Amino acid sequence: MGEFDLITRYFTRPAKRAVLGVGDDCALWQIQPGMQLAVSSDMLVEGRHFLSTVPPKRLGHKALAVNLSDLAASGAKPVAFTLALAMPRIDESWLQGFSAGLLALADLHQCELVGGDTTQGPLTICITVMGEVPPGDALLRQSAQVGDDIYISGSVGDARLALEVMRGQLSLSASDFESCRQRMEQPEPRVALGLALRGVANACIDVSDGLAGDLGHVLKASQVGAVLTTDWVQDSAAISAAMQSLPFARRLDMALAGGDDYELLFTAAPEQSDAVQHAANEANVSVTCIGRITTGSGLQVLDLQGVPMSRRFASYDHFAN
Amino acid sequence: MGEFDLITRYFTRPAKRAVLGVGDDCALWQIQPGMQLAVSSDMLVEGRHFLSTVPPKRLGHKALAVNLSDLAASGAKPVAFTLALAMPRIDESWLQGFSAGLLALADLHQCELVGGDTTQGPLTICITVMGEVPPGDALLRQSAQVGDDIYISGSVGDARLALEVMRGQLSLSASDFESCRQRMEQPEPRVALGLALRGVANACIDVSDGLAGDLGHVLKASQVGAVLTTDWVQDSAAISAAMQSLPFARRLDMALAGGDDYELLFTAAPEQSDAVQHAANEANVSVTCIGRITTGSGLQVLDLQGVPMSRRFASYDHFAN
Numbered sequence A, B: 001m002g003e004f005d006l007i008t009r010y011f012t013r014p015a016k017r018a019v020l021g022v023g024d025d026c027a028l029w030q031i032q033p034g035m036q037l038a039v040s041s042d043m044l045v046e047g048r049h050f051l052s053t054v055p056p057k058r059l060g061h062k063a064l065a066v067n068l069s070d071l072a073a074s075g076a077k078p079v080a081f082t083l084a085l086a087m088p089r090i091d092e093s094w095l096q097g098f099s100a101g102l103l104a105l106a107d108l109h110q111c112e113l114v115g116g117d118t119t120q121g122p123l124t125i126c127i128t129v130m131g132e133v134p135p136g137d138a139l140l141r142q143s144a145q146v147g148d149d150i151y152i153s154g155s156v157g158d159a160r161l162a163l164e165v166m167r168g169q170l171s172l173s174a175s176d177f178e179s180c181r182q183r184m185e186q187p188e189p190r191v192a193l194g195l196a197l198r199g200v201a202n203a204c205i206d207v208s209d210g211l212a213g214d215l216g217h218v219l220k221a222s223q224v225g226a227v228l229t230t231d232w233v234q235d236s237a238a239i240s241a242a243m244q245s246l247p248f249a250r251r252l253d254m255a256l257a258g259g260d261d262y263e264l265l266f267t268a269a270p271e272q273s274d275a276v277q278h279a280a281n282e283a284n285v286s287v288t289c290i291g292r293i294t295t296g297s298g299l300q301v302l303d304l305q306g307v308p309m310s311r312r313f314a315s316y317d318h319f320a321n
Helices: A004-011 A056-074 A093-109 A159-167 A174-185 A193-198 A211-222 A249-256 A271-284 B004-012 B056-074 B092-108 B159-165 B176-186 B191-195 B213-223 B247-257 B270-283
Strands: A027-030 A036-045 A077-087 A110-122 A125-132 A149-153 A203-207 A225-228 A261-270 A287-294 A298-303 B027-031 B037-046 B079-089 B110-121 B124-133 B147-152 B205-208 B227-228 B261-266 B287-294 B298-301
Touching: A004 A093, A004 A110, A027 A077, A027 A110, A036 A056, A036 B079, A036 B247, A056 A093, A056 A125, A056 A174, A056 A193, A056 A203, A077 A093, A077 A193, A077 B037, A093 A110, A093 A225, A110 B298, A125 B037, A125 B079, A125 B124, A149 A271, A159 A174, A159 A249, A159 A298, A159 B270, A193 B124, A203 A211, A211 A225, A211 A249, A211 A261, A211 A298, A261 A271, A271 A287, A271 B037, A298 B110, B004 B092, B004 B110, B027 B079, B027 B110, B037 B056, B056 B079, B056 B092, B056 B124, B056 B191, B056 B205, B079 B092, B079 B191, B092 B110, B147 B270, B159 B176, B159 B247, B205 B213, B213 B247, B213 B298, B261 B270, B270 B287
Parallel strands: A036 B110, A077 A110, A110 B037, A225 A298, B079 B110, B227 B298
Antiparallel strands: A027 B037, A036 A125, A036 B027, A077 A125, A149 A261, A149 A287, A203 A261, A225 A287, B037 B124, B079 B124, B147 B261, B147 B287, B205 B261, B227 B287
């Protein structure tokens, strides 16, 4: 099978909303009148973003999920994506699994694969996802306001916990490991929550490099500071049963600096708290208030007694780790 | 320097047309009312699409050029692009050259870098480019008509010729090599020609994998056949001075199956020949008529005596070569 056959077999389906899909120099489609286009690209490299042992179907899911998570953080509705794929060789069984996982998630979000590229090379996946958002409705990093409550969706720390177990640095019960591994390998992008938070949240970002570090991007862009509490790391919907099995200090690391969570971290005015809960119910995901936006700059993390901690929770840097 | 600093230093510039540029989860912009969006992704891998010795400035140029060439082939006007970049390590001198070459070509075509991703990994560049085209005006592969003349823009074969010299399989005068190397390392996407061919050409494709192979994609998509002449390989604007120094048979290989040309191959009704020349003049590039679309299927190449050749000119396959 050659390059063009594999594109036809695994990645070409009849165009749905697209005017022209896979198979020409460009894909073509018509944006809804008046809408703004939201675009994001992510590149996943074997050994850095995923292990060589991950089942291809889960990898296909994750490759699109991390991109949809960026749209979610912007409050944009997914419409289409392109896939560029470098592979060491053509492995049909791998391609079958990968495309099945990828396209199942795409279908779930009605996000159409419209084009891309395949080539020989070290296993690398680059997806560019496009979405639509009404002008002025996009959720940005730069709009956090002093006094805003800070929320996190779902739960954090599980993906990192799974990684530590795989590295042999921790052990978990089989069922706890399986649930964490699921979070690491098949994150669920919070698209519905992002849409429901339009007009409710002030600022939003998706947590991919670690909660504290990603919150830092919001603070910098909004020119504000923040205080994070930690009682929610003790006991809340944001901490899974698997995480509960860890000592508190370890749990704090995983929750605030674990990475690969793909949850939404957002801020909203205190008077929006009912609207935030309503959005969460609508999107069928929990949200937990974890702190407050302040004047000044930088992030202060309070311990369980409310005393500022001296420790730093670093963001994941792809060139430093 | 970390990941976020390098993005700020080398790839972040104030948004021009974009509503929101580099630095948030998504970039945002507003499509011109009524326009269709054209999108294409290309991934370039070191050792396969470029040599490790290529000056980074030229590589930055080429990475965007091959994507703009896809927009040109669709008759779309470039508006924005994303860049995803995997690098083994942060090399500031490399980044400076790469971004300078990339952004100079972007400025030339008023195509704005709006977002992307950087990570550690084997040197891999993935660009997704977006353009605008009025509904119905896009040039497609599937619209070639029986009786159409087939044209090629500029000249073909030079990039492959440069590669053969680099591989030590051919030799050229220093000045001929320099001009071929320029064609290989800094192709000029035929954006202006693509725009001028709207309403004039019936079908269009950019030649990246070899003229005969890429013409084959047009024939398949349009369900037609074609006859190519070869007298133009003997002597025409489509064959450079460097190519003229080769024996005819070698020249034929380079011209029809060389690859990396980034010229436009298009078809137009014979009565459009004046309009084709007018478009070429407007875009300041030569065009050469090289054959005709026929009924049936497949490609027939005629020798200088007009006799069908038995040789095949294969398309470049990234997994077979």
